[in-house]
Amino acid sequence: xxxxxxxxxxxxxxxxxxxxxxxxxxxxxxxxxxxxxxxxxxxxxxxxxxxxxxxxxxxxxxxxxxxxxxxxxxxxxxxxxxxxxxxxxxxxxxxxxxxxxxxxxxxxxxxxxxxxxxxxxxxxxxxxxxxxxxxxxxxxxxxxxxxxxxxxxxxxxxxxxxxxxxxxxxxxxxxxxxxxxxxxxxxxxxxxxxxxxxxxxxxxxxxxxxxxxxxxxxxxxxxxxxxxxxxxxxxxxxxxxxxxxxxxxxxxxxxxxxxxxxxxxxxxxxxxxxxxxxxxxxxxxxxxxxxxxxxxxxxxxxxxxxxxxxxxx
Amino acid sequence: xxxxxxxxxxxxxxxxxxxxxxxxxxxxxxxxxxxxxxxxxxxxxxxxxxxxxxxxxxxxxxxxxxxxxxxxxxxxxxxxxxxxxxxxxxxxxxxxxxxxxxxxxxxxxxxxxxxxxxxxxxxxxxxxxxxxxxxxxxxxxxxxxxxxxxxxxxxxxxxxxxxxxxxxxxxxxxxxxxxxxxxxxxxxxxxxxxxxxxxxxxxxxxxxxxxxxxxxxxxxxxxxxxxxxxxxxxxxxxxxxxxxxxxxx
Ligand SMILES: Cc1cc2nc3c(=O)[nH]c(=O)nc-3n(C[C@H](O)[C@H](O)[C@H](O)COP(=O)(O)OP(=O)(O)OC[C@H]3O[C@@H](n4cnc5c(N)ncnc54)[C@H](O)[C@@H]3O)c2cc1C
Ligand SMILES: Nc1ncnc2c1ncn2[C@@H]1O[C@H](COP(=O)(O)O)[C@@H](O)[C@H]1O
Numbered sequence: 274x275x276x277x278x279x280x281x282x283x284x285x286x287x288x289x290x291x292x293x294x295x296x297x298x299x300x301x302x303x304x305x306x307x308x309x310x311x312x313x314x315x316x317x318x319x320x321x322x323x324x325x326x327x328x329x330x331x332x333x334x335x336x337x338x339x340x341x342x343x344x345x346x347x348x349x350x351x352x353x354x355x356x357x358x359x360x361x362x363x364x365x366x367x368x369x370x371x372x373x374x375x376x377x378x379x380x381x382x383x384x385x386x387x388x389x390x391x392x393x394x395x396x397x398x399x400x401x402x403x404x405x406x407x408x409x410x411x412x413x414x415x416x417x418x419x420x421x422x423x424x425x426x427x428x429x430x431x432x433x434x435x436x437x438x439x440x441x442x443x444x445x446x447x448x449x450x451x452x453x454x455x456x457x458x459x460x461x462x463x464x465x466x467x468x469x470x471x472x473x474x475x476x477x478x479x480x481x482x483x484x485x486x487x488x489x490x491x492x493x494x495x496x497x498x499x500x501x502x503x504x505x506x507x508x509x510x511x512x513x514x515x516x517x518x519x520x521x522x523x524x525x526x527x528x529x530x531x532x533x534x535x536x537x538x539x540x541x542x543x544x545x546x547x548x549x550x551x552x553x554x555x556x557x558x559x560x561x562x563x564x565x566x567x568x569x570x571x572x573x574x575x576x577x578x579x580x581x582x583x584x585x586x
Numbered sequence: 587x588x589x590x591x592x593x594x595x596x597x598x599x600x601x602x603x604x605x606x607x608x609x610x611x612x613x614x615x616x617x618x619x620x621x622x623x624x625x626x627x628x629x630x631x632x633x634x635x636x637x638x639x640x641x642x643x644x645x646x647x648x649x650x651x652x653x654x655x656x657x658x659x660x661x662x663x664x665x666x667x668x669x670x671x672x673x674x675x676x677x678x679x680x681x682x683x684x685x686x687x688x689x690x691x692x693x694x695x696x697x698x699x700x701x702x703x704x705x706x707x708x709x710x711x712x713x714x715x716x717x718x719x720x721x722x723x724x725x726x727x728x729x730x731x732x733x734x735x736x737x738x739x740x741x742x743x744x745x746x747x748x749x750x751x752x753x754x755x756x757x758x759x760x761x762x763x764x765x766x767x768x769x770x771x772x773x774x775x776x777x778x779x780x781x782x783x784x785x786x787x788x789x790x791x792x793x794x795x796x797x798x799x800x801x802x803x804x805x806x807x808x809x810x811x812x813x814x815x816x817x818x819x820x821x822x823x824x825x826x827x828x829x830x831x832x833x834x835x
Contacts (some may be wrong), residue, residue, distance in 0.1 A: 283747075339750075339752075341752070342715065342718075342725055342727075343724050343725070346719065364746050365728065365744070365745045365746045366745065366746065368711050368715075368727075369715065369725075369727050369728070369745075370715070371715075372680070372710075372711075372712035372713075372714075372715035372716045372719075373715040373716065373718060373719040373725065374719075375681070375712070375716065376681065376684055376715070376716035376717075376719035376720050377719050377720075379681075380681075380800070381679055381680065381681045381799075381800035381801050382680070382681075382710075382712050382716075383801070384709075384710050384711060384712055385709065394804065398709065398809070399603075399612070399707065399708055399709055399806075400597065400603035400612055400706070400707060400709070401603070401706065401709065402809060403602055403603040403604075403605075403612075403808075403809070404603055404605045404612050404806050404807070404808065404809070405806070405807050405808070405809050406803050406805070406806045407803070407804040407805050407806075407807070408801040408802065408803055408804065409801065409802045409804055410800055410801050410802075411800050411801075411802070412800050444724070445724065446723065446724030446754055446755040446758065447724040447725075447726075447752055447753070447754045447755075448752060448753045448754075449750070449751075449752050450740065450751040450752055450753055451750075451751045452745075452748065452749065452750040452751065453748045453749045454747045454748040455747060455748045463746075467834070467835075492835065500764065503765075504764070504765060509748060510730070510744045510748070510749065510765065511744070511745070511746055511747050511748050516706065516709065517703075517704060517763075517764060519746070524834045525828070525832075525834040525835065535602055536599070542812065545834065546828070546832045546834050547812075547815070548824065548828070554817075559815070559817070560814075561812050561815075562815045563812075563815035563816070563832065564815055564816060564817075564818050564824055564827055564828070564832075565815060565816070565817045565818065566817070566818050566820070566821065566824055567817060568820075568821075573820075573821055576820065576821035576822070577821040577824065577825065579821070580821045580822045580824070580825040581825055581835070583825075584825050584826075584829055584835070586835065
């Protein structure tokens with residue numbers, strides 16, 4: 274089988290999600306990667322190093338640079354003729370264009386795959402991760418999105434050839450206007466080894482800054498939030514962890530003032546170690562927490578900071 | 587302007603889904619059902635656009651068994667004008683749903699389609715994008731703000747990293763994210779009024795599109811359970827555990 278992986282990148286760097294997607298795609302067959310964007314030379318060079326990649330295809334245009342789904346459709350649908358499977362990381366960007374391509378190819382997309390059983394059988398979570406379904410597709414061509422947290426990244430020792438291709442027809446009917454991207458020196462939420470998340474208990478954006486960010490920084494981790502904290506404006510939208518936000522699976526997840534609704538658990542219950550700080554001993558978050566601390570965060574978090582510093586952090 | 591709003595009946599978002607012991611699926615017998623939360627948000631947005639005078643007609647469509655008509659009725663009570671019930675007793679997959687919705691859109695010729703980004707049962711997050719592709723329309727997914735003008739829509743989208751604003755030419759498909767609005771509760775008078783609003787029913791097979799499943803569900807299983815954890819006394823004990831027992835800091 275020949276597989277085309279669509280790279281996830283920020284323009285300059287290929288994200289770790291791409292390495293994980295390549296690892297999943299390699300279970301299906303030979304992997305080529307498409308790096309689509311604008312000014313993506315460095316990202317393409319990085320993609321060429323990923324183990325197991327045969328060819329890196331590079332397509333550049335303004336519309337692709339903004340990741341418009343219509344432009345990606347115009348580019349990828351003709352390319353799909355040569356491949357048995359199109360495999361895409363399940364990021365907000367991947368979720369946006371992959372089903373569009375599937376429909377054009379008259380293929381049933383298989384979204385958020387967490388396990389590849391064989392070339393046509395896959396496992397995916399449903400009902401906020403409360404059930405896992407194993408599906409077998411009868412489509413000859415496959416369009417699959419991969420949940421990156423479920424796969425170990427492919428290594429970097431390859432030297433694929435890089436080939437420039439035409440950018441395709443552009444984004445018919447859609448135009449990029451602007452974006453507000455949250456700039457941060459912290460690791461990316463999806464890839465961080467440690468994630469510290471705050472919930473509604475924070476009560477204000479100032480408190481969220483004051484309480485959650487310092488521990489995240491002390492531990493070199495990323496910052497996450499519950500939907501309630503995001504809805505209330507304490508944290509930006511892309512911090513949301515959960516069924517409809519980001520899925521994370523760090524080594525350590527610390528939930529502070531988060532109750533543990535099923536929709537939140539859907540985004541973090543595959544973390545290796547879960548810590549919960551909540552003043553309600555019956556909060557459902559304690560059912561998934563390895564270490565639970567029943568306490569008011571207002572005293573517990575400063576104490577935790579002090580204890581971490583004492584432990585050499 | 588006419589807007590078409592597809593809505594799905596799903597398990598209530600407060601209910602935890604349970605896997606059937608024979609692994610054939612999720613047990614929905616005697617489980618509380620409701621309109622998919624993202625579809626509610628789409629209905630709310632459509633109704634607000636009507637209240638602002640931007641939209642003149644809100645058409646609700648749902649594909650599903652007899653009870654899907656109740657979900658349409660709920661949307662009509664929120665302010666929808668009329669309903670289309672595409673009847674199907676089997677659970678259809680996103681590709682089939684998208685094809686049926688395209689057939690409905692071809693008949694109705696709406697100026698745009700507003701729908702949920704994701705149904706919380708299958709968690710596919712696919713139908714809107716597929717419908718846009720089949721219609722050959724642009725799409726604006728995961729909307730947290732929508733401004734409709736005569737020939738285009740300006741949509742702010744929730745993306746990894748923050749927000750993106752794009753403009754799509756109408757007709758287009760727009761899918762709603764959580765923060766687009768807070769749906770209203772239908773008032774009693776509006777619930778009564780909704781009973782008089784028309785719902786046309788038509789079997790899915792009559793649309794003449796290929797709705798055969800492409801995916802076979804081999805089994806549905808429970809995810810691995812986490813082993814129970816412990817409660818720690820205080821912050822110092824927690825740090826000690828994280829360092830020596832868990833080895834994560
Ligand atoms: C369709 C849909 C999708 C959703 N998607 C998501 C999603 O992706 N992610 C998500 O997170 N949610 C999601 N939700 C929302 C989810 O159901 C919950 O409403 C939300 O997670 C609650 O956030 P919270 O835990 O911060 O708030 P709450 O449930 O209000 O919990 C606050 C917690 O803080 C504790 N607390 C209060 N004060 C203190 C204190 N001083 N010290 C210590 N603890 C304190 C309380 O005991 C309580 O447990 C979704 C809901 C729906 C319907
Ligand atoms: N059976 C259905 N009837 C009407 N609309 C549906 C149906 N299934 C899905 N949709 C629409 O498609 C959206 C996304 O669903 P999904 O792609 O299945 O996650 C939902 O929010 C609905 O607006």
